[in-house]
Amino acid sequence: MSGNFSFSFSGDDIEDEGELNSAAPNASESVQPQPSASAFPVAGKPLLPATSHDLHHMLAQLPSKVAYGILDIDLDGSGDIQLARRELWDVRVQLMAEDNGGETEPGLGNHDVKTGVYEGGFKSWESSVDLVKVLSPSKDFLADETVIPTIIELGCGTALPSLALFQWSLSRRTPQKNSTLSIVLADYNPTVLQLVTLPNFILCWALHQRRELPLLEDAFSEGELDLTPDVIGAFEEFLSAQKISLSFFSGAWSTEFIDLVSSRKIPTTGNGAKQHTIILGAETIYSPFALGSFTQTIFSFMKQEREQGNAAEALVGAKKLYFGVGGSLDDFVARARELGANVEELREEAEGVRRGVVRCSLP
Ligand SMILES: C[S@@+](CC[C@H](N)C(=O)[O-])C[C@H]1O[C@@H](n2cnc3c(N)ncnc32)[C@H](O)[C@@H]1O
DSSP: OOSEEOOSOOSOOSOSSSOOOSSSOOSSTTOOOOOOSOOSSOTTOOOOOOEEEOHHHHHHTOOSEEEEEEEEEEOTTSOEEEEEEEOHHHHHHHHHHTTSOTTTSTTSSSOSEETTTBOSTTSOOHHHHHHHHHHGGGGGGGGOTTEEEEEEEETOTTOHHHHHHHHHHHTTOOTTTSOOEEEEEEESOHHHIIIIIHHHHHHHHHHHHTTTOHHHHHHEETTEEEOOHHHHHHHHHHHHHTTEEEEEEESOSSHHHHHHHHTSOOOOOOTTOEEEEEEEEESOOOSHHHHHHHHHHHHHHHHHHHHTTOEEEEEEEEESOOTTTOOOHHHHHHHHHHTTOEEEEEEEEOSSSOEEEEEEEOO
């Protein structure tokens, strides 16, 4: 994205009070960024390097408690899903308590994006909700014993699509029968992964398991979850018992990033089950630069999977046009087709800011 600008809302994201009006989302209803002269990448400013983050280490850096709100997403008349997200004010409080200055942490002030510094991941964007809706009808693949699923969410931020898949998997999978579910979460900013992405997964698990584990019931109080060592330990044990792997990567999309993500330990194939990789990206193509590097990255992943005989597809949600900054879903579709992909339009939102979701795969 170009320069530092605000998308007509500051501090809050797609909803203010835990409610999302899916018919007329208010987040970037009037996306009118005022680009400055600079563009990402900022000249002379190196991009953040690709970095892998150890889950155990990240868990050890969590605060003693997190405050959360619930986002209720209507699944187009076929039920709904409630996703827990860490409150942004709670992130600010943590940073101030740690004397890092919540006000100075990029992304927690008034900017939705700060070029080359913070790329928007603290807040939830509308297309991430669209992706949840698109994923919902096929969620039963999570229970399919013939599939080894890998989810890679690029530019995940609060990670609503991956969170929804994780939540659905909790009530569908039987670890005795199912193979490992691998969820890869990537954001430009490591702070986003540490401060919101990981806490959101813990909240999702804890709310789902609170009736099963008395220690969790005790850890909840009005809108807050205590992250005691026992709670953290139970989370890690649960993931391992359920054969769910969470991996975290930060840094700019690049060859190094692709190599790093590809070199992670991949669960072994068993019982004739087939690897199926779903790459997710919501609001990741909002500038010509982002569009180029994002497209290159998903194509590299899809090609790698194809070479290994695995199934792979990318689901991309974005606005039809990012005013003033370039980048659009149509540009992405054109680029992907030029590169030989099959592109299918899965969803279109005509109300509010026009946006859509497409599926992209290699023939
Ligand atoms: C507008 S946010 C969208 C966040 C989230 N997907 C959502 O929809 O709520 C854009 C995301 O893309 C990521 N991103 C943008 N440009 C990137 C780049 N060049 N390399 C890696 N990540 C990038 C940012 O980290 C950020 O999380």
